[in-house]
Amino acid sequence: MSSVVKVGLIGYGMAGQVFHAPIITSVPSLELTKIRATNHEHRKLALERYPDVELVNESNEIIQDEAIDLIVIATPNDLHYSLAEAALLAGKHVVVDKPFTITAAEADKLIALAEKQNKLLSVHHNRRWDSNARTLRKIIAGNFVGRIVELEIHFDRYRPYLRPGAWREEDTPGSGILYDLGAHLLDEAQCLFGLPDFITADERIQRTGGQTIDNFTAVLDYEGLKVTLKAGMLVRELGPTYVLHGEQGSFVKYGTDVQEAALKAGQHPKNTPYWGVEPESNWGLLNTEYEGQHITGKIESEPGDYREYFVNVYQAITEGAALAVTAEQARNTIRLIELARQSSAEKRTLPFSL
Numbered sequence: 001m002s003s004v005v006k007v008g009l010i011g012y013g014m015a016g017q018v019f020h021a022p023i024i025t026s027v028p029s030l031e032l033t034k035i036r037a038t039n040h041e042h043r044k045l046a047l048e049r050y051p052d053v054e055l056v057n058e059s060n061e062i063i064q065d066e067a068i069d070l071i072v073i074a075t076p077n078d079l080h081y082s083l084a085e086a087a088l089l090a091g092k093h094v095v096v097d098k099p100f101t102i103t104a105a106e107a108d109k110l111i112a113l114a115e116k117q118n119k120l121l122s123v124h125h126n127r128r129w130d131s132n133a134r135t136l137r138k139i140i141a142g143n144f145v146g147r148i149v150e151l152e153i154h155f156d157r158y159r160p161y162l163r164p165g166a167w168r169e170e171d172t173p174g175s176g177i178l179y180d181l182g183a184h185l186l187d188e189a190q191c192l193f194g195l196p197d198f199i200t201a202d203e204r205i206q207r208t209g210g211q212t213i214d215n216f217t218a219v220l221d222y223e224g225l226k227v228t229l230k231a232g233m234l235v236r237e238l239g240p241t242y243v244l245h246g247e248q249g250s251f252v253k254y255g256t257d258v259q260e261a262a263l264k265a266g267q268h269p270k271n272t273p274y275w276g277v278e279p280e281s282n283w284g285l286l287n288t289e290y291e292g293q294h295i296t297g298k299i300e301s302e303p304g305d306y307r308e309y310f311v312n313v314y315q316a317i318t319e320g321a322a323l324a325v326t327a328e329q330a331r332n333t334i335r336l337i338e339l340a341r342q343s344s345a346e347k348r349t350l351p352f353s354l
Contacts, residue, residue, distance in 0.1 A: 004031050005317055008062035008092075010083060011074035012037035012046050015097050018263045019126060019306065020074050021050065026269040027310045029318075030070075034062050059083060063090045070317065072124075073097060076167045077174030081106040084121070088113045093120040093317055099183040100330040102174045104338060104354075107331035114327065120316055122323050123330035124309065127184040128191060130257035131278045131304035136242055138302055140192065145246030145288050152228040152243040153188065155181040156235035162209055169212055176213035177231050178203055178337055185229040186336045187329070189220055193227065195332060196220035200349040201340035206234050218340050221349075242284065249288025249295075255281075257304045269307055276304035 007024055009016055012035050024032050034054045037043045043055055056062060062071060063086050071087040072095045073080055081101045087094045088110065100123045101107045114121035127133060140148065168175050189196070198221040203213045215232040244251040259276050269275045278301040287296045308324075315321035335354060343350045 003318060004029050005069045005314055006031050006033045006067055007070045007072060008034040008036075008065060008068040009072045009074060010036045010059050010062055011097075012042045013039070013074070016074040017042070017045065018260065019124070020072055020097070021046075022263055022268050023126075023306050023310055024072070025050065027307055027314060030310060030314055033068060034065065036062055059086070063087050063092065069093060070095065070120075070313070074124075076172075077179055078102060078172060080174075081110065084110050085113060088117050088119055088121065091117060091119065093313075095122050095124055095313060096330075097124045098187070098330070098333075099123075099174065099179045099337065100327065100334055102179075102334075104331055104335040107327065107334050111327045111331060120313070120323070121327045122313055122316075122325050123327060125184065125187045125325045125330065125333075126306045126309050127188065127257075128325065129304055129306050129308050130259070131276060131282075131301045132241055132253065132255075132257055133188055133191075134302035134304060135253065135284060135299065136244065136251075137192070139244065139251050139284075139286070139299065144249065144286060144299075145244060145251055146248030148225060148244065148246045150226045150228075150243075150245045151189075151192075152230070152240075153185055154235075154239060154241055155185055155231040156238055157231075157233055158236040158238075159233045160207060162207060169210070169214075171211040176203075177233065178213050178216045178340060181231040182216055182218070182229070182337060182340070183333055185231065186218070186333045186340075189227050189229060190329060190332060190336070193220075193222055193225065195336075196222050196227070196352050198349050198351055199336065199339050199343055201343040203341065203344045206232065216340070216344075218336075246288075248290075249286065251284055251286050251288075251299070253282075253284030253301075258282075259304050259306055269305075274303075276306075277301075278303070 070093045073083045074097045201218040203216040206215045218229045220227040240252050242253040283298040286299045312324040316323050
């Protein structure tokens with residue numbers, strides 16, 4: 001294979017438009033060659049933004065294209081498994097948008113198939129490259145608050161309306177906020193602390209007329225550490241994104257990563273100066289003790305950069321680099337979602353089990 005990796009993108013809805021196509025086309029040596037889009041408005045937008053990319057109507061036109069090396073799947077969640085399976089059987093490397101699959105059993109089958117086919121399989125947990133996530137890792141790695149005892153992470157929005165025809169709001173497998181935003185939060189907790197000993201969760205439908213889960217809380221219990229993850233669609237007054245407490249101090253941060261808003265506005269990483277750099281108004285507050293001195297003040301946020309996910313995928317394909325986001329990690333996130341749903345339904349705490 002040449003040093004240029006040819007990419008086919010299956011799906012050009014919000015995920016394809018915002019989080020995949022502009023990032024793929026900003027990474028040197030990744031060449032977006034085909035997009036499968038069926039919606040008329042989506043096709044029109046793709047033609048305007050990527051006039052040199054071929055538009056196709058059928059997924060197989062990408063899966064069976066011998067020239068394509070990597071297939072990125074950005075479709076509704078219930079299609080992830082079947083499309084990833086078909087792509088792997090066709091001898092392609094595969095990136096699946098999060099959530100990986102609907103069930104851990106499906107994830108296990110894809111992992112085994114990728115190993116058999118000797119092909120790369122990764123899941124697009126791009127939020128690891130958020131400014132917020134990088135800054136929190138800096139605080140923890142630097143031991144700025146001492147031994148950590150509690151972390152609360154929020155991913156809240158205010159969307160009181162329902163969007164007619166939006167698959168994420170229909171009562172279908174893999175829909176709802178736990179599979180959507182919850183997958184990001186559970187992945188972040190796993191990256192920071194590994195897998196929990198126990199999980200307790202509550203999921204609800206709060207919006208009038210809602211058909212699928214739009215609010216959840218998950219409490220992950222580690223030895224000596226409590227991690228609370230929350231997301232909701234009826235949060236008009238946003239609170240902190242992170243609240244971290246340790247024996248020596250606390251770190252509190254408001255605001256969300258600036259990349260999503262920039263991408264939705266049509267900005268492109270290649271021609272946007274200071275990509276992913278947060279304004280000072282978003283910087284977090286550290287209140288702690290260092291060498292006997294009480295210290296409070298803002299901590300400059302680390303810049304976010306979603307390109308690094310696809311840079312890593314490229315390096316894994318061409319150079320054999322280790323994947324930053326493995327299919328096994330993403331599989332365990334799906335298992336956490338399964339246990340969270342069971343915990344909520346049975347109204348009890350469950351031990352983590354593979």
